[in-house]
Amino acid sequence: MSESLAILALTAVISFAGSIHPGPVNLSVVQATLNRNFKTGIWVAVSGTLPEIIYTLAALKSHVFLTHHPAVFDKFEIAIIPFFLIVGVYSLLKISPKKQEAPPSNHAKVVVQGFVGGLFNPQLFPFWVIVLVYLHSYFAFDSFSAQLSFVVGAALGAFLILLLFAYLAHRFQNQLHHYIQQFSPHKLAGLFFISMSVYQTFKILV
Secondary structure (H helix, E strand, O other): OOHHHHHHHHHHHHHHHHOOOOOHHHHHHHHHHHHOOHHHHHHHHHHHHHHHHHHHHHHHHHHHHHHOOHHHHHHHHHHHHHHHHHHHHHHHHOOOOOOOOOOOOOHHHHHHHHHHHHHOOOOHHHHHHHHHHHHHOOOOOOOHHHHHHHHHHHHHHHHHHHHHHHHHHHHHHHHHHHHHHHHOHHHHHHHHHHHHHHHHHHHHHO
């Protein structure tokens, strides 16, 4: 497996797991699917994915600064441990919100809600900066293909989980809330990030 393909795959998995717990974009996709149709849910998923591209590009720009200031870079590598641990514990303890009915609105407005929900998510930028620092421990991001793989992987992972939410909303309709409670996807995401925190701790100590 080439480095670019490995970056794309790993970033997609991290993005998928990081977006799995219920949030404003996820709920916008579910509401659009339930209140309108599956096609509208997909369009909201597409618009909700665009902020991932914006913030990963911003993270890559900040990465240039970090590579020229290794002391800051080292601090970020240590900061990864509590960050992933907090995200993991938060996901484990998070209670899935009850499904709410959305008031009728036009198609364009519904689609834009996905983009706005992602754009004003304050967690996205610091999340991708820290993920980039984490991945830099294993991969070089000097080439255009590596950077493109990082951006595409982030967008792909986010879109796939949003597509899954749209599918579940379409497939299970009113049983969706009960299904999510039984499956507890945010708990799986929590375990994933806690394992990343443990692995990073082991990596630094050894």
